[in-house]
Amino acid sequence: MTETSDILVIGAGIAGVGAGAMAAAHGASVTVLEAEPTPAYHTTGRSAAIYIRNYGGPVLRAVSDAAHPAFMDPEAFSGGAIAGALLSRRGVLTVATEAEMEGLEASFAESKGLERLTGPQAEALFPLLRKGRIVAASLEPEAADIDVDRLFQGFAKMLRRDGGRIAVNARVGRIARNAQVGRIARVGEAWRVETPAGVFEAPVLVNAAGAWADEVAAMAGAAPLGIVPKRRSAAMLPLPAGIDASVWPLIDPVAFDWYAKPQSGALMVSPADEDPVAPMDAWPDDMVLAEGLDRFAQAMDYEVTRVERAWAGLRSFAPDGTPVVGFAPETPGFFWLAGQGGHGIQTSPALSALAGALLTGGAPAMEAEVVSALSPARFS
Ligand SMILES: Cc1cc2nc3c(=O)[nH]c(=O)nc-3n(C[C@H](O)[C@H](O)[C@H](O)COP(=O)(O)OP(=O)(O)OC[C@H]3O[C@@H](n4cnc5c(N)ncnc54)[C@H](O)[C@@H]3O)c2cc1C
Structure with missing residues (x-):
C-alpha cells in the first residue's frame, strides 16, 4: 500500500511535528515519519527545557524573540490545542x-x-x-522553564486535528524522486519514500531528521550541508x-x-x-x-x-551555527529544517510557523532578513 500526502516530514521530534502541525493548519495533508517506536525519543526528549533570550547569535536571538508570544499565549498560537502558558519563570x-x-x-x-x-x-x-x-x-x-511535553503534545494534537498523522517504526531507508503521486501529479514531481511501515509519496519532503539530517539529504540526492x-x-x-x-x-x-x-x-x-x-x-x-x-x-x-x-x-x-529552514535551492521539493543546536525547543514555535508558511506558499510572519539568514540558500 502506498500512502499519498501533500507533505512528508522525516523525523517526529519537535521540529518535524511542529512544522507538520503548522503546515496542516494551512490546509496541507501531512504525514510525519518517525524511525523510533515513540516520537520525541531522541534530542527533543532529552533537553534542559529552558528558554533563554540572550542565547546564541543575533539570528537565533531574533527567532527566540519571535517565539516568545506563542509560549505566553499558546492558545491563540495553536488555535486552542494548547491551553495555558508554557513558560514558568526560572532565571x-x-x-x-x-x-x-x-x-x-x-x-x-x-x-x-x-x-x-x-x-x-x-x-x-x-x-x-x-x-x-x-x-x-x-x-x-525572564529566562524560563519550558513545559516541553505540553508543547510537543500540543503540536501533535494540532497535526491530528487538521488531518495529519505520525507514522512510527517508519525509518526511512530509501528515497527516490521522479515517482508519480496519485493521478494529479506528473511524473518527475514527487518523492517516493520507503519505510518498514509502508511506502509514502508526496511532492514535498521535509528533512527534520535532527542528527541524521545530512544522511537523509544524501539519501534524497540533495547536497549535505555539513550538519x-x-x-x-x-x-x-x-x-x-x-x-x-x-x-x-x-x-x-x-x-x-x-x-x-x-x-x-x-x-x-x-x-x-x-x-x-x-x-x-x-x-x-x-x-x-x-x-x-x-x-x-x-x-x-x-x-x-x-x-x-x-x-x-x-x-x-550547521557550519555557521544557525538553523537551516527552507527549500533546498538545487533540489526541488526538498525542504531543510535542521541545525537547531541547543535552541530547538525555545525556537520551535517560530521555526514551525516559518516552515508551515514556506511549505504552503504563505507569507512568513518573520522579518525578511531573518528568513534569508535561515535559508539553505546561504550555503549555495
Ligand atoms: C542535554 C540537552 C539540553 C538541551 N537543552 C535545550 C534547552 O534548554 N532549550 C532548547 O531550546 N533546546 C535545548 N536542547 C536542544 C533541543 O533539544 C534540540 O534542538 C531539539 O530537540 C531538536 O529537535 P529535532 O526535532 O530537530 O531533533 P530530534 O528530536 O532528534 O528529532 C529528529 C527525529 O528524526 C528521526 N529520524 C532520523 N532519521 C530518520 C529516518 N531515516 N527515518 C525516520 N525518522 C528519522 C529521529 O528518530 C528523531 O526522532 C538541548 C539538547 C540537549 C541534548
Missing part, C-alpha cells in the same frame, strides 16, 4: 570569578535585560555556591537533605564549562560538553561526565556522592 544566573570578569562585562554589552549582582547576592540566589569565590554575576530574570551532531550530557544529582531548590535559577559560569538547573527535587548538572559524534542513540561518556561534575563541584559547597541518572542527547549544528 539564569551567570557567575564570574575574578579571572572571568572581562567575559562577564562582554555579556552585559551584548545582552538585553540582564541585572548586575554582587557575589553575595549571587550566593543568596544559589546557596550551594562556594562562599567568597564569586566576584559578580548577571541575572537574566554536525554534538553530544551534550547531563546527570541528576540529589540535593542535600532538607534543601528546596525549586525557586533557584539555572546557574552557569562565564566559562560555560558546566551548568546546573533545579529540576524535580534534584539538580540537573551538565558538563556543557559538545563533542562531535556520529548520529546515534547517544549516551554520556563517563570521563566527560565525571570531569564536568568535578568542575561543578569545585564551584559549590557540595560533594558529588551519587548520580541518580545520566543521559546524553545530540545537538546538531
Whole structure:
C-alpha cells in the first residue's frame, strides 16, 4: 500500500511535528515519519527545557524573540490545542570569578535585560555556591522553564486535528524522486519514500531528521550541508537533605564549562560538553561526565556522592551555527529544517510557523532578513 500526502516530514521530534502541525493548519495533508517506536525519543526528549533570550547569535536571538508570544499565549498560537502558558519563570544566573570578569562585562554589552549582582547576592540566589569565590554575576530574570511535553503534545494534537498523522517504526531507508503521486501529479514531481511501515509519496519532503539530517539529504540526492551532531550530557544529582531548590535559577559560569538547573527535587548538572559524534542513540561518556561534575563541584559547597541518572542527547549544528529552514535551492521539493543546536525547543514555535508558511506558499510572519539568514540558500 502506498500512502499519498501533500507533505512528508522525516523525523517526529519537535521540529518535524511542529512544522507538520503548522503546515496542516494551512490546509496541507501531512504525514510525519518517525524511525523510533515513540516520537520525541531522541534530542527533543532529552533537553534542559529552558528558554533563554540572550542565547546564541543575533539570528537565533531574533527567532527566540519571535517565539516568545506563542509560549505566553499558546492558545491563540495553536488555535486552542494548547491551553495555558508554557513558560514558568526560572532565571539564569551567570557567575564570574575574578579571572572571568572581562567575559562577564562582554555579556552585559551584548545582552538585553540582564541585572548586575554582587557575589553575595549571587550566593543568596544559589546557596550551594562556594562562599567568597564569586566576584559578580548577571541575572537574566525572564529566562524560563519550558513545559516541553505540553508543547510537543500540543503540536501533535494540532497535526491530528487538521488531518495529519505520525507514522512510527517508519525509518526511512530509501528515497527516490521522479515517482508519480496519485493521478494529479506528473511524473518527475514527487518523492517516493520507503519505510518498514509502508511506502509514502508526496511532492514535498521535509528533512527534520535532527542528527541524521545530512544522511537523509544524501539519501534524497540533495547536497549535505555539513550538519554536525554534538553530544551534550547531563546527570541528576540529589540535593542535600532538607534543601528546596525549586525557586533557584539555572546557574552557569562565564566559562560555560558546566551548568546546573533545579529540576524535580534534584539538580540537573551538565558538563556543557559538545563533542562531535556520529548520529546515534547517544549516551554520556563517563570521563566527560565525571570531569564536568568535578568542575561543578569545585564551584559549590557540595560533594558529588551519587548520580541518580545520566543521559546524553545530540545537538546538531550547521557550519555557521544557525538553523537551516527552507527549500533546498538545487533540489526541488526538498525542504531543510535542521541545525537547531541547543535552541530547538525555545525556537520551535517560530521555526514551525516559518516552515508551515514556506511549505504552503504563505507569507512568513518573520522579518525578511531573518528568513534569508535561515535559508539553505546561504550555503549555495
Ligand atoms: C542535554 C540537552 C539540553 C538541551 N537543552 C535545550 C534547552 O534548554 N532549550 C532548547 O531550546 N533546546 C535545548 N536542547 C536542544 C533541543 O533539544 C534540540 O534542538 C531539539 O530537540 C531538536 O529537535 P529535532 O526535532 O530537530 O531533533 P530530534 O528530536 O532528534 O528529532 C529528529 C527525529 O528524526 C528521526 N529520524 C532520523 N532519521 C530518520 C529516518 N531515516 N527515518 C525516520 N525518522 C528519522 C529521529 O528518530 C528523531 O526522532 C538541548 C539538547 C540537549 C541534548
